[in-house]
Amino acid sequence: MTSPVPVRASESPFAVQVEQGKDYWWCSCGLSKSQPFCDGSHKAAGDFTPVKYTADASATVYFCGCKATGHAPLCDGSHKKPV
Numbered sequence: 001m002t003s004p005v006p007v008r009a010s011e012s013p014f015a016v017q018v019e020q021g022k023d024y025w026w027c028s029c030g031l032s033k034s035q036p037f038c039d040g041s042h043k044a045a046g047d048f049t050p051v052k053y054t055a056d057a058s059a060t061v062y063f064c065g066c067k068a069t070g071h072a073p074l075c076d077g078s079h080k081k082p083v
């Protein structure tokens with residue numbers, strides 16, 4: 001059985017100003033129309049579910065847009081690797 005492959009929503013991360021204590025749901029499937037966050041579109045994509053991120057501080061956070069990060073939901077530089 002093969003793992004489902006997410007859609008590459010962006011070639012670079014999304015910079016988001018997050019608020020301390022607030023929960024965010026990162027889109028892991030790449031189909032959401034409100035990137036980098038889940039809009040429910042994964043229901044058409046099979047095995048994907050959103051990944052919860054709770055902000056421990058108010059800051060700018062770089063959420064992965066390529067969906068290939070090894071450190072979901074944050075960008076780990078994997079978008080620079082050739083596909």
Ligand code: FES
Pocket residue numbers: 026027028029030031032037038039040041042043048049050051
């Ligand atoms: Fe992609 Fe929900 S829309 S995980």
Ligand code: FES
Pocket residue numbers: 010011012013014063064065066067068069070074075076077078079080
């Ligand atoms: Fe996905 Fe950077 S945007 S690892």
